[in-house]
Amino acid sequence: MSARLPHQSRSAQLVLILVALAFIGFFLVLPLVAVFAEALAKGLATYGAALVEPDAISAIKLTLLVAAISVPLNVVFGLCAAWAVAKFDFRGRSLLVTLIDLPFSISPVVAGLVYVLLFGAQGWAGPWLIDHGVRIIFAVPGIVLATILVTFPFVARELIPLMQEQGRVDEEAALALGASGFKTFLRVTLPNIRWGLLYGVLLCNARAMGEFGAVSVVSGHLRGLTNTMPLHVEILYNEYNFAAAFAVASLLALLALVTLVLKTSLEWKFGYSHGSAK
Amino acid sequence: MEIALSSQLQMQAAVERPRKRRRSRKSIIPGFGLTMGFTLAWLSLIVLIPLSALFLRAAGLGWSEFLAVGFSERAMAAYRISFGTALAAAVINGVFGLLTAWVFVRYEFPGKRVLNAMVDLPFALPTAVAGIALTALYSPNGWVGQFLDPLGIKVAYTPIGITIALIFIGLPFIVRSVEPVLADVSVDVEDAALSLGARPWQVFLRVILPAIMPALLTGFALALARGIGEYGSVIFIAGNMPFKSEIAPLLIVTQLEQYDYAAATAIATVMLLASFAMLLVINVIQAWTRRKVDP
Numbered sequence: 001m002s003a004r005l006p007h008q009s010r011s012a013q014l015v016l017i018l019v020a021l022a023f024i025g026f027f028l029v030l031p032l033v034a035v036f037a038e039a040l041a042k043g044l045a046t047y048g049a050a051l052v053e054p055d056a057i058s059a060i061k062l063t064l065l066v067a068a069i070s071v072p073l074n075v076v077f078g079l080c081a082a083w084a085v086a087k088f089d090f091r092g093r094s095l096l097v098t099l100i101d102l103p104f105s106i107s108p109v110v111a112g113l114v115y116v117l118l119f120g121a122q123g124w125a126g127p128w129l130i131d132h133g134v135r136i137i138f139a140v141p142g143i144v145l146a147t148i149l150v151t152f153p154f155v156a157r158e159l160i161p162l163m164q165e166q167g168r169v170d171e172e173a174a175l176a177l178g179a180s181g182f183k184t185f186l187r188v189t190l191p192n193i194r195w196g197l198l199y200g201v202l203l204c205n206a207r208a209m210g211e212f213g214a215v216s217v218v219s220g221h222l223r224g225l226t227n228t229m230p231l232h233v234e235i236l237y238n239e240y241n242f243a244a245a246f247a248v249a250s251l252l253a254l255l256a257l258v259t260l261v262l263k264t265s266l267e268w269k270f271g272y273s274h275g276s277a278k
Numbered sequence: 279m280e281i282a283l284s285s286q287l288q289m290q291a292a293v294e295r296p297r298k299r300r301r302s303r304k305s306i307i308p309g310f311g312l313t314m315g316f317t318l319a320w321l322s323l324i325v326l327i328p329l330s331a332l333f334l335r336a337a338g339l340g341w342s343e344f345l346a347v348g349f350s351e352r353a354m355a356a357y358r359i360s361f362g363t364a365l366a367a368a369v370i371n372g373v374f375g376l377l378t379a380w381v382f383v384r385y386e387f388p389g390k391r392v393l394n395a396m397v398d399l400p401f402a403l404p405t406a407v408a409g410i411a412l413t414a415l416y417s418p419n420g421w422v423g424q425f426l427d428p429l430g431i432k433v434a435y436t437p438i439g440i441t442i443a444l445i446f447i448g449l450p451f452i453v454r455s456v457e458p459v460l461a462d463v464s465v466d467v468e469d470a471a472l473s474l475g476a477r478p479w480q481v482f483l484r485v486i487l488p489a490i491m492p493a494l495l496t497g498f499a500l501a502l503a504r505g506i507g508e509y510g511s512v513i514f515i516a517g518n519m520p521f522k523s524e525i526a527p528l529l530i531v532t533q534l535e536q537y538d539y540a541a542a543t544a545i546a547t548v549m550l551l552a553s554f555a556m557l558l559v560i561n562v563i564q565a566w567t568r569r570k571v572d573p
Contacts, residue, residue: 017385020380021393029396030422032399096321101557102329108507124331212406213510
């Protein structure tokens with residue numbers, strides 16, 4: 001259904017299309033191609049070696065662990081927040097939604113810093129934590145906390161508009177017919193929001209696995225201990241070990257591509273567009 | 279991040295809508311106490327208390343020290359670079375992002391759906407990966423840099439490099455904000471304007487641009503806000519020379535590594551206040567949009 005201005009010439013159209021293609025090609029496609037080209041520049045053997053090296057393996061494991069903790073917590077929070085906001089009327093609802101969105105507008109570095117100020121050696125709870133042998137900063141708990149903060153709004157802001165659009169009638173009918181609250185959620189609400197939930201989880205997971213700034217501030221960059229994949233990429237790159245850096249980066253780029261493919265197929269197959277039930 | 283933009287308008291609208299019905303009926307749905315309690319507790323623990331910690335720490339510095347370390351010459355230079363490059367990138371994205379959205383909405387061409395999906399790449403690709411890829415492309419011996427270097431154009435390790443990284447990061451904000459609104463602009467109105475003798479550029483300036491202006495501004499503000507705080511994609515290509523190519527988020531990290539908590543706290547507070555200001559601007563644009571759409 002190409003709707004075009006009748007007076008607009010084919011050539012003007014072609015020029016606009018070419019400019020847009022050049023812009024996307026130059027700024028989006030080329031960097032992606034560069035990642036894989038640089039990763040394979042020294043051959044497949046170097047590529048494989050960079051991925052099975054012990055520090056790389058431990059970085060991959062840590063990244064998976066951090067995502068495995070922060071994404072489910074984000075889902076639980078997102079479901080609770082969306083239920084509270086969408087199914088009930090209360091004062092200050094807009095304020096609550098704005099506060100949930102807040103982490104999107106904060107610099108990742110600031111997100112990491114606030115935890116250093118709370119739990120670091122110079123922080124408020126720092127000395128007490130050190131006395132009790134609890135390490136949060138420069139350790140895995142700090143990385144998880146920082147990741148939870150930067151991914152905070154992902155699932156909630158996907159579900160809130162979706163559940164508001166769907167209203168309360170379905171749930172009220174189930175409850176009136178005698179279903180318990182939890183059963184109503186499980187059998188009525190959850191099937192209605194499943195694509196939106198999946199969409200939120202996909203994007204949340206991509207960010208959780210790829211987060212760099214916030215994690216970088218709290219991690220301490222201890223090789224094999226507190227290095228996530230993006231941090232491992234940075235260390236290798238700064239050591240001028242470009243082939244290895246791009247090899248690990250190519251795994252993250254693959255993750256991004258898989259995320260895009262799944263997200264796009266949700267949109268094409270199920271007509272899901274985020275923030276609406278359609 | 280993806281969700282950050284196009285659903286923001288919808289969400290705000292959806293949040294506002296039920297207000298009229300308030301108190302008109304009592305919900306029989308259970309779980310308000312439980313879900314609301316958990317939401318508020320989690321929000322406080324993860325977001326509100328840590329952010330207050332930053333403000334309290336900054337307040338503990340006292341005014342004179344806060345101003346001295348938060349607005350030192352080096353910090354001022356870093357703000358100028360962060361805000362300047364973010365603004366330049368948002369303007370460039372405003373033009374090309376609008377053009378891209380226009381092409382996607384109005385024209386058909388092979389590979390359109392795949393390219394459209396690619397627009398979200400910056401949301402999915404980890405920033406550090408984008409950073410090293412762009413640096414490899416634009417360094418003097420890189421794929422693109424080798425052609426620019428003989429011309430005397432240095433991209434990597436200069437503010438131009440920072441701007442390129444921020445163009446990458448910000449592009450989807452503009453395209454995804456503008457696309458749905460552009461698709462809603464009725465072609466009939468354009469045809470009417472044309473049949474009344476308007477030139478195509480007049481139709482664009484007088485009919486289309488006013489209709490998509492709020493969406494364009496929202497996307498612009500979102501891209502700007504993201505660019506100001508961006509770290510991962512920038513630090514590799516920036517060169518990180520104090521006063522020349524050092525962005526504010528990097529200065530926070532540098533001060534932290536030197537155990538200068540006062541400077542890190544003060545600069546972070548300035549950045550956080552800037553984020554709040556941007557959030558306010560975005561909300562004002564959206565309130566204005568709602569009034570325009572639904573007077």
